[in-house]
Amino acid sequence: MTGPSGTEAIRIEDLHKSFGPNVVLRGIDLAVDSHEVVCLIGASGSGKSTLLRCVNLLEPIDSGRISLLGHQITGPNIDANLVRRQVGIVFQSFNLFPHMTVLRNVTLAPMKVLRLPRSQAEEQARALLDRFGLSDKRDDYPDRLSGGQQQRVAIVRALAMQPQIMLLDEVTSALDPELVAEVLDLIGELARGGMTMIIATHEMGFARDIAHRVCFLEEGTIIEDAPPAELFTDPKDERTRRFLRRIVEAKRL
Amino acid sequence: MTDNQAGQPVDPFMGLPQRTAGGLFAPPGTFVTGGRGPRLFTGGGRQGTIVSTLSTIVVLVAFVAIFALAPGARTVAHAFFSPQAMWQSFIGNPKKGYYSVGAAVWLNIRMFLAAEALILPFALLVALIRLSTHPALFPIRVLATAYVDFFRGVPLLLVVLALGLGVPGLYLPVISTQPDAVYGVAALVLSYSAYVSEVYRAGLNSVHQSQVAAARSLGLPHRTALRYVILPQAVRNIIPPLLNDFISLQKDTALVGTLGVIEANQAANIYASTVFNYSSFTVAAILFLLLTIPLARFTDRLIERDRQRRLAGGMV
Numbered sequence: 001m002t003g004p005s006g007t008e009a010i011r012i013e014d015l016h017k018s019f020g021p022n023v024v025l026r027g028i029d030l031a032v033d034s035h036e037v038v039c040l041i042g043a044s045g046s047g048k049s050t051l052l053r054c055v056n057l058l059e060p061i062d063s064g065r066i067s068l069l070g071h072q073i074t075g076p077n078i079d080a081n082l083v084r085r086q087v088g089i090v091f092q093s094f095n096l097f098p099h100m101t102v103l104r105n106v107t108l109a110p111m112k113v114l115r116l117p118r119s120q121a122e123e124q125a126r127a128l129l130d131r132f133g134l135s136d137k138r139d140d141y142p143d144r145l146s147g148g149q150q151q152r153v154a155i156v157r158a159l160a161m162q163p164q165i166m167l168l169d170e171v172t173s174a175l176d177p178e179l180v181a182e183v184l185d186l187i188g189e190l191a192r193g194g195m196t197m198i199i200a201t202h203e204m205g206f207a208r209d210i211a212h213r214v215c216f217l218e219e220g221t222i223i224e225d226a227p228p229a230e231l232f233t234d235p236k237d238e239r240t241r242r243f244l245r246r247i248v249e250a251k252r253l
Numbered sequence: 254m255t256d257n258q259a260g261q262p263v264d265p266f267m268g269l270p271q272r273t274a275g276g277l278f279a280p281p282g283t284f285v286t287g288g289r290g291p292r293l294f295t296g297g298g299r300q301g302t303i304v305s306t307l308s309t310i311v312v313l314v315a316f317v318a319i320f321a322l323a324p325g326a327r328t329v330a331h332a333f334f335s336p337q338a339m340w341q342s343f344i345g346n347p348k349k350g351y352y353s354v355g356a357a358v359w360l361n362i363r364m365f366l367a368a369e370a371l372i373l374p375f376a377l378l379v380a381l382i383r384l385s386t387h388p389a390l391f392p393i394r395v396l397a398t399a400y401v402d403f404f405r406g407v408p409l410l411l412v413v414l415a416l417g418l419g420v421p422g423l424y425l426p427v428i429s430t431q432p433d434a435v436y437g438v439a440a441l442v443l444s445y446s447a448y449v450s451e452v453y454r455a456g457l458n459s460v461h462q463s464q465v466a467a468a469r470s471l472g473l474p475h476r477t478a479l480r481y482v483i484l485p486q487a488v489r490n491i492i493p494p495l496l497n498d499f500i501s502l503q504k505d506t507a508l509v510g511t512l513g514v515i516e517a518n519q520a521a522n523i524y525a526s527t528v529f530n531y532s533s534f535t536v537a538a539i540l541f542l543l544l545t546i547p548l549a550r551f552t553d554r555l556i557e558r559d560r561q562r563r564l565a566g567g568m569v
Contacts, residue, residue, distance in 0.1 A: 056470055084472040095467035098563065099485050108481060109471035141563045161471060 004033035004212055008070065009165050009196045010055065015064035017050055017220075024050045026220040028064070032165070032198060037191045039207035039228075040200040042217035043243065048200035049092075051217075052167040055198070056089045069164060085113060088158030089167040092174050094150040096142040102129070102153050103138045106160045114161070121160075128156045132186055148179030152186055165196040172203060204247055208232050216240045335532045342524040342533030351527045357520035358540045361506040364434055364516070365544075368441040368506070369499060376446040380453035381479075397450075404447035410508050413440040417512035434516075437509030445502050452498065456491035457483060489559060496552040500545045507537075517541070 010032040017025040025047045032038050040048040053059040055066060057073065057080040066074045073083045097105050106125040110116045116124070129135050132152055142150055151171055158166060168187065172180045184206050191197065191210050201207055207214050208228045216224045216231065216239075224231060224240045235241045320326060345353025382390065382397040404412070417436040421429045460483050468478035488495075510519030517537045524533035 058466055058470060080469075081472045081474050084470055089470045091463065091467065093463060095463045097464065097467070097482055097486075099489065109473060112477050112481065113472040113474075143563050157471070 004036035007034045008032070009034045009036070009068070010198070011067040012051075012055070013065050013067075015051070015054060015066065016062045017047075017054055017059060018062060024220050025054070028220070028222060030215065030222060030225070032196060034164075034196050035194040036212050037195075037197045037199065037210055039211035039214045040198065040217055041202070041204065041207060041214060041243075046217040047220040048217055049169050052089060052169045052198060052200055055167055056087050057083055058089070081113070085161055086164045087167060088161060088163035088165070089169065090151070090154050090158050090171050092170040094142070094147070094154045094174070096150055096154055096157070098142050101139050101141055102134065102145070105142070105153060106157045109157070110160050125156070125160055128159055129153075132156055132189075146179060147175045148182045151175065151179075151183045155183075155186060155190075159190075165198070166190065168197060168199040168201070170200050170202065172201070204232070204244075216243060218243070332531050333535050335530055338524075338528065338530040338532035339536050341528070342521060343536050345520070345524075349527065351524040351533075352515050352520040354517050354520045354524065354533055354536045354540065357515050358517040358537070358544075360434065360514065360516045361503070361541075362544065364438050364441070364506045364509060365499075365503050368438050368445065368502060371438075371442045372446050372449050372502075375442065376449035377453050379446060379450035380457060383450070383454055384457055401447045401450055404444050405451075407444075409440065409444045409505055410511065412444050413437055413508050413511060416440045416443075417509075433512040433514045434509060437506070437512055437514060441502060441505060441509070445498060445505075449495065449498055452491050452494045453487070455494075456487035459490045460486045492552055492556055496548065500548060503544055503548075504541055507541075 008031055010030070012028055012030040015025050015028040016023075028047075028051060030038070030051075040051065042048055050059060054061050057078075061074055064074070065072055068083060068086060072078075096102075097108070100108065103122065103125055106128065107118070107121040110121040110124065111118060126135065126138070129138055132155075134149065134152055134156065137145060137149060137153070142153070145153065151174075155166075155168075155171070171187070172183050175183065180203070184203065187197070187199070187206075188210055199207070199211070211228050213225060214228045214231045215222050216235075216237075218239050224235060224237045226236070231240065232244065235244060320329075323329070342351065343353065343355045345351060345356060379397050379401065382393050383401070385394060413436070416439055417433055420431075420436055423429050464482055464486065465478060468482040469475070473482070506516060507518035510516050510522065513519070515523075517540055518534075521533035521537040525531050
């Protein structure tokens with residue numbers, strides 16, 4: 001597995017975000033190196049998803065700053081579309097385009113955003129689909145695929161834009177248990193290939209195996225940020241311990 | 254939460270029938286869609302077919318009997334269904350002072366096609382303006398809302414008369430010298446675009462916000478996301494109500510006849526008041542039916558084909 005490179009891919013500083021009276025993020029500081037895999041864990045509503053959506057600029061932030069490869073991407077006069085070319089995001093509910101075949105789902109953005117000619121976009125999409133065992137699903141519509149296949153296509157769709165960093169937002173949470181492994185395997189392969197990733201997940205075993213660092217979030221702040229071996233076996237903060245105890249009781253670890 | 258650790262023992266009966274099982278594990282009595290959509294309203298088997306056929310015959314016979322046994326049956330049959338008068342009005346005879354209903358319906362078709370070609374883009378524009386959120390567009394949004402409120406509230410007949418009688422009276426160059434049918438089409442476009450824009454708006458709102466997020470997250474600009482992701486899904490959802498409005502539009506081309514334009518209904522009217530026989534209206538009605546029914550069947554096929562394509566493989 002390639003490790004963190006030492007060059008910074010993402011830096012988040014003092015990020016605040018609320019929805020009306022509901023404060024979701026209260027001062028997040030997080031830096032992720034290139035080729036580093038960071039897992040975000042925490043209860044539902046702790047702010048994991050919102051954090052990822054802010055990094056992709058899908059949610060406007062209230063205060064703080066986010067930098068991508070040394071360039072600030074928050075603030076006025078930022079072309080969100082340019083940022084999103086660099087930052088891929090995959091959602092819990094797949095969100096494939098139901099009126100397009102798998103191939104069209106994957107080629108749409110490269111053709112319309114990167115202006116690749118159709119032949120080149122399709123060639124690249126075929127290669128990606130082949131690599132992740134989806135070549136026979138190329139001409140199917142998303143409704144015909146299983147949840148696991150749909151989520152793999154969604155990941156391929158994001159990869160087709162050749163992003164610098166991938167954000168995965170609880171990508172296995174909507175899947176039937178027997179379909180979780182195929183998606184986690186794919187993410188594992190990406191990690192081994194050196195993809196920079198921030199992964200919000202409830203799969204503690206997966207986080208322990210794949211992450212270079214694990215961040216525990218509660219009520220919109222990062223309570224603890226440590227390598228998995230440390231965080232899962234010897235958590236420093238009482239709140240982390242309490243969360244992990246509940247996970248163990250629920251037989252999730 | 255629905256998260257599950259891979260490899261953990263899980264209750265196999267937790268949750269609903271598995272999508273991936275291709276319906277294998279669907280318990281008996283599960284709601285399954287057949288070839289022609291949900292079978293909620295079909296009765297049971299052959300006995301059901303016999304009963305429904307019999308009841309249909311009884312109802313039809315009753316209607317015909319009431320009509321045939323009515324005291325004025327002969328008079329009405331002659332006034333509305335005289336084969337000779339129907340043929341005469343269909344082919345027309347300008348020397349005797351009446352026009353061909355069959356030829357006049359061609360004008361209805363042209364007015365309908367022209368109106369529809371204008372309504373589809375114009376109504377979409379109105380809907381997009383109403384759904385826009387940019388602060389700078391606020392005045393146009395108010396204007397669009399006022400437009401929809403006004404033209405949905407005013408009877409189409411009044412709009413036809415106002416444009417057809419009012420605009421020529423302005424004596425403007427070009428604008429005031431158009432044929433009456435043009436004012437009629439303009440009135441149809443103004444009135445129907447108000448309705449159709451609301452259909453579009455409902456369709457655009459029916460596409461889930463997560464589709465917008467997915468498109469934008471790939472770096473697609475707003476306009477591109479709208480064109481390739483949102484609009485195609487919205488239009489699929491609104492084909493039935495759109496068709497509904499267009500069938501209605503086909504019929505309402507008859508209102509343009511009030512401006513003296515010789516379309517099918519007006520031609521039938523002239524025949525009736527010249528020959529004192531109403532069979533010409535029956536001819537017009539049949540011609541309108543011949544236009545609208547194929548359109549309805551065509552749309553049914555479009556919807557079915559789209560459904561089949563997306564769900565082929567029999568997955569529930």
